[in-house]
Amino acid sequence: MVKQQENTQVQIVVDGMTGVGKTTLVNVLAEEMDLVSFTEIFEDENDLLHKFFHDRERWCFPMQINFLNHRFRQYKEATEKNCAIMDRSIYSDNIFARMYKEIGYMTVEEYNVYHSLLYNMLESLEPPRLIIYLSVDAKEAIRRIKKRGRKDELEVEEGYWRKLHRFYEEQYRNYKMGNLLVINANDLDFVKYNDHRKQILNTVKHKWEAINEAAVAR
Numbered sequence: 001m002v003k004q005q006e007n008t009q010v011q012i013v014v015d016g017m018t019g020v021g022k023t024t025l026v027n028v029l030a031e032e033m034d035l036v037s038f039t040e041i042f043e044d045e046n047d048l049l050h051k052f053f054h055d056r057e058r059w060c061f062p063m064q065i066n067f068l069n070h071r072f073r074q075y076k077e078a079t080e081k082n083c084a085i086m087d088r089s090i091y092s093d094n095i096f097a098r099m100y101k102e103i104g105y106m107t108v109e110e111y112n113v114y115h116s117l118l119y120n121m122l123e124s125l126e127p128p129r130l131i132i133y134l135s136v137d138a139k140e141a142i143r144r145i146k147k148r149g150r151k152d153e154l155e156v157e158e159g160y161w162r163k164l165h166r167f168y169e170e171q172y173r174n175y176k177m178g179n180l181l182v183i184n185a186n187d188l189d190f191v192k193y194n195d196h197r198k199q200i201l202n203t204v205k206h207k208w209e210a211i212n213e214a215a216v217a218r
Contacts, residue, residue, distance in 0.1 A: 010078045012085040016134035019144035026087045035085040038078045041070045060105035072121045099167045127178040134185040138165040181207045
């Protein structure tokens with residue numbers, strides 16, 4: 001069970017490439033550690049994600065701002081629980097925006113507006129106690145995306161996923177905002193195999209105990 005803190009704070013965020021198993025791990029950890037799960041928001045009354053994949057330059061900026069707004073609101077809601085675990089969060093939102101600017105889907109001016117808004121939002125938030133990054137290589141990420149078979153994702157070219165993978169790896173190679181646990185999930189299937197599930201649970205719990213011990217020592 002998670003020890004309650006005096007200040008509200010998101011306890012754990014699970015992040016990683018599309019299809020890597022974030023939601024599954026969130027649900028497993030929520031049950032094992034007595035946490036409240038917040039899964040990624042996909043509902044979109046304007047279907048901006050679908051529109052983006054069919055006309056990327058036109059819809060990139062409104063889609064990204066829309067996701068940012070949803071993630072900000074969800075993160076604030078999660079902090080009120082003081083025992084929350086999240087599937088992706090506002091703290092990885094910039095991965096996508098930086099990639100879209102590099103590709104040219106988002107103009108420099110649009111990115112500057114986005115970036116200013118993002119960091120204004122982050123100033124009012126506290127980073128999660130722990131981010132778990134499920135790392136897989138690009139080939140394995142693409143295999144998993146194809147396996148789960150979502151229509152919009154299957155229509156996306158492999159080059160898009162390879163670029164996204166590069167930006168994810170850069171993000172967490174340089175992450176310095178708090179505690180980070182990187183787990184190589186290339187050969188882990190914690191849905192199918194109980195021993196894989198136990199392995200990842202033991203890794204997370206060991207890290208979690210170290211974080212709590214460090215907090216007590218302070």
